[in-house]
Structure formats: structure tokens, C-alpha cells
Amino acid sequence: MKEHIPLQPIEQYLEGGLKGNELKDFEKSLETDPELAATVKDYKMAVKSIDLYGRNELKKRLRKIHHDEISGKNILVRRQLLKIAAIFIGFLIVSGPFLYNHFYGQPKYQNLYEQNFTIYPDILSQRGEAIPENLMLDEAMSYYKNNDFENASVLFEALDSSDLPIEDAIIFYRGISYLGEGNPEKASGIFKIIISDTKNPFRKQAEWYLALSFINLKQPVEAKSLLEEIVKNKSWNHAKAYLLLEELE
Amino acid sequence: MNLLYSDRKIIEALQSTDDHKTDKAFRMLYQTYFRMAVQFVKSNSGEDDDAEDVFQDVLVSFYQNVRKGVFKGDSAIKTYLYAMIRNQWLVKLKKNKRSVNMEEPERAAESRHVLQRDSTSGELQRMVEGMLDLVSERCREVLKLYYFDNLSMTEIASRAGFDNENSAKTQKYKCMQRLIKLMAEKPELKEHLYELLAADE
Numbered sequence: 001m002k003e004h005i006p007l008q009p010i011e012q013y014l015e016g017g018l019k020g021n022e023l024k025d026f027e028k029s030l031e032t033d034p035e036l037a038a039t040v041k042d043y044k045m046a047v048k049s050i051d052l053y054g055r056n057e058l059k060k061r062l063r064k065i066h067h068d069e070i071s072g073k074n075i076l077v078r079r080q081l082l083k084i085a086a087i088f089i090g091f092l093i094v095s096g097p098f099l100y101n102h103f104y105g106q107p108k109y110q111n112l113y114e115q116n117f118t119i120y121p122d123i124l125s126q127r128g129e130a131i132p133e134n135l136m137l138d139e140a141m142s143y144y145k146n147n148d149f150e151n152a153s154v155l156f157e158a159l160d161s162s163d164l165p166i167e168d169a170i171i172f173y174r175g176i177s178y179l180g181e182g183n184p185e186k187a188s189g190i191f192k193i194i195i196s197d198t199k200n201p202f203r204k205q206a207e208w209y210l211a212l213s214f215i216n217l218k219q220p221v222e223a224k225s226l227l228e229e230i231v232k233n234k235s236w237n238h239a240k241a242y243l244l245l246e247e248l249e
Numbered sequence: 250m251n252l253l254y255s256d257r258k259i260i261e262a263l264q265s266t267d268d269h270k271t272d273k274a275f276r277m278l279y280q281t282y283f284r285m286a287v288q289f290v291k292s293n294s295g296e297d298d299d300a301e302d303v304f305q306d307v308l309v310s311f312y313q314n315v316r317k318g319v320f321k322g323d324s325a326i327k328t329y330l331y332a333m334i335r336n337q338w339l340v341k342l343k344k345n346k347r348s349v350n351m352e353e354p355e356r357a358a359e360s361r362h363v364l365q366r367d368s369t370s371g372e373l374q375r376m377v378e379g380m381l382d383l384v385s386e387r388c389r390e391v392l393k394l395y396y397f398d399n400l401s402m403t404e405i406a407s408r409a410g411f412d413n414e415n416s417a418k419t420q421k422y423k424c425m426q427r428l429i430k431l432m433a434e435k436p437e438l439k440e441h442l443y444e445l446l447a448a449d450e
Contacts, residue, residue, distance in 0.1 A: 042429045053381045062309070158325075
């Protein structure tokens with residue numbers, strides 16, 4: 001190994017800084033000078049080692065953050081939950097009869113929502129040639145049909161910005177995915193946009209899902225008003241809307 | 250694309266030379282997206298520990314992609330991280346030869362999100378640390394700031410307390426020269442590291 005290794009040109013060469021004749025000369029030297037070739041190889045290994053060292057150092061920091069944000073918090077949360085549970089049980093023993101009388105007969109919004117929420121069928125799988133093959137869309141629909149709404153919504157979000165000729169459908173399925181993953185605020189925003197677009201083919205279906213979003217949000221006044229509209233206009237799912245309206249009354 | 254306020258903040262923090270700011274960004278990423286990693290990994294034949302590993306590897310690669318300008322916020326961080334988590338986990342599954350009912354890793358490799366290899370192999374980690382132990386702590390820091398964190402020489406000078414950019418540059422060359430010379434003096438260590446790095450390719 002040479003005593004003084006010419007590192008600057010090696011670095012320039014590896015970082016793409018050599019051009020024209022300088023590059024040609026260097027490449028020629030690499031072919032004829034085995035010591036230079038060996039030094040370039042060593043240089044590459046040193047850079048890779050430093051990169052791995054950096055990765056490992058950063059992972060050490062991340063492990064600490066993981067402990068603070070996830071593991072540590074879980075222990076704290078469990079302790080706090082135990083305390084809260086103890087307090088809650090005491091509270092229930094004292095005030096149970098009163099609470100039962102107060103809430104009995106009130107609509108159970110979560111139950112109503114769960115009884116009525118079903119996904120809208122996959123109409124895209126019967127698509128013709130007008131809709132191009134799209135791996136991400138297939139995967140999103142697969143998650144959607146398996147009720148894995150969190151993964152589905154992420155992919156529908158990504159698809160939304162693409163130029164697929166089925167944008168209306170993607171936004172609609174995205175709204176249902178938000179609702180399914182327990183995010184009725186976001187879902188209702190999407191459904192309101194669909195309803196406001198008079199040319200949107202999913203407008204009527206969106207009314208039903210918006211009503212379900214309102215129920216999930218415990219907003220019975222808005223839900224009733226929308227359900228009454230659905231019944232009155234004999235819109236999509238009007239029979240179910242009628243039954244749901246009765247339950248809410 | 251308009252960046253979300255929180256996405257912009259995270260990118261800015263990861264581009265900073267201040268460890269407190271980058272730590273804050275990592276905490277925010279943990280709080281927001283770790284659950285997404287757990288859910289994906291666990292619904293595809295993995296466990297909580299796998300999700301932790303995958304998520305940390307993804308954050309390291311994401312950090313480097315931000316610092317090298319590979320990720321500039323052209324898509325939402327959530328979408329980008331999801332793709333990285335998915336690809337990283339597929340690569341790990343392939344390595345472990347575990348069967349899973351999803352698309353083949355070859356197809357995932359077509360994605361534009363290129364992940365760095367997992368560097369958690371214990372032996373490789375020890376070898377790399379052993380090799381870097383050959384140079385001084387200050388040298389390790391300067392080399393890491395340049396090659397891993399992708400800091401400019403001006404930023405390195407400011408962060409490591411050099412008088413100016415040129416002093417930092419000279420020091421970096423000296424450190425690299427020293428590392429390569431020390432490696433040459435330990436041919437067995439060097440050869441073994443070559444083999445491990447090749448296996449990690």
C-alpha cells in the first residue's frame with residue numbers, strides 16, 4: 001500500500017465529480033494501477049462501514065425513543081388504567097341505579113351504527129377495459145373487502161391523487177374506509193363533498209353513509225333529517241333508512 | 250402537491266443539524282405512524298417485535314432519504330412510510346423464507362422506494378464498530394456526519410467546532426486516510442468485513 005493515498009480524486013470519482021478527460025485518465029489508471037484499484041475498493045468499504053455505523057448509532061437513539069413513546073407509555077397507561085378502573089368500579093357501585101334509570105331507553109348510537117354499517121359492494125372488480133390495471137387499486141380493494149379499513153384508506157388516499165378514470169369511486173370507497181376505521185369526522189367530510197356534486201354517481205349512496213357517520217358521531221338531529229330525506233325520495237337504502245329512523249325515534 | 254403542515258415541520262426538523270430537533274421529528278413520526286407499522290406487520294405473519302425492527306429501519310432510511318433530497322415531500326409522509334414499511338417487511342419475509350399470502354417480493358422490489366439493507370446483523374454490527382474503533386471518536390463523528398448524515402463541510406465545521414470549512418475538509422481526509430491505513434494493517438479483520446458486507450448486499 002502506498003504511504004500517501006490520493007483520496008481526493010478517489011472521492012471525486014466515486015461521488016461523480018470527475019468529468020471528461022479527468023474521468024478517462026482516472027479510469028485508465030484504475031486498469032493499470034492495482035494499488036489504486038485496491039485503494040478504491042478499500043475506500044468503498046470504509047464508506048459502507050461508516051454508513052452502517054451511522055445507521056446503528058441512529059437505531060440506538062430510536063430504541064430509546066421507542067421506549068419513551070411506546071413501551072414506557074404502555075406501562076404507565078396500564079397503571080393508570082388500573083387506577084381508573086378501580087375508581088370507575090367504585091363509582092358504578094354508588095351511582096349504578098341512577099345511571100341505569102337515566103340512560104335506559106335512549107338510543108344506543110354505537111349499536112345502531114354497527115347494526116347498519118355494511119360495506120358498499122366492490123363494483124370495480126367487474127370493470128371493463130375502460131379501467132386500467134392498477135396494483136395499488138387491487139390491493140386497496142382487497143383490504144377494503146377484508147374490512148381492513150386502515151390499510152385500505154392509506155392506499156385510497158394515495159390513489160386519489162392519481163389520474164385514474166374512476167376518481168368518484170375511489171373517493172367514495174375512501175370515505176367508507178374512513179368510516180370503517182372509526183374516523184366518522186373524515187368520512188362525513190368526504191360524503192358531504194360527494195353529495196354536493198350533483199353529477200356524482202355515488203351521491204345517493206353517500207347520503208346513507210353520511211347518515212351513518214352522523215349516528216357514529218352521536219348527532220341524531222342531523223342523522224334524522226338525512227334519513228327522512230332518503231325515505232321521502234325513496235333513495236338508495238330507503239327501507240333500511242325507515243327502520244333506522246324508527247329506532248332513532 | 251401541497252404539503253401538510255405537520256409533514257413540512259417533520260421534513261424541516263430532519264434536515265436540521267440539531268439532534269434535539271431530529272429527535273422531536275422521530276417522536277412525532279412514532280406517535281403518528283408506529284401503529285400503522287404494527288397493524289401491517291401483524292396482519293402479514295409478523296409480531297410486535299418485527300414491527301419495531303421494521304419501523305426503526307424504515308425511519309433510518311427515511312431520515313437518509315430526506316437528508317439526501319431523495320424525499321422532498323412529493324407525496325404525503327404517511328403514504329411514503331407505508332410503502333417503505335410494506336417493502337421492508339416483504340424483504341424480511343423473503344429473507345426468513347416465511348410464506349405469506351400476498352404479492353411476491355419481486356413485485357414489491359419494482360417500487361421506487363429503495364430501502365437500505367438491514368444492518369442489525371450482530372456480527373456485522375460488531376465488526377463495523379470494531380473497525381471504526383480504530384480511529385478517534387472525533388474522526389468517527391466527522392466521518393459519520395459527512396457520509397451518513399450527509400452534512401455539508403460548512404455544517405460539519407459548525408457542528409464539530411472547526412475554525413472553518415477547509416479545516417473540516419482537511420480533517421475529514423486525514424480521518425479517512427487513517428481509517429483506510431489502519432484497515433490495511435489488519436488484513437484479517439478487513440477480509441472478514443468484506444465477506445460480511447458482501448453477504449449483506
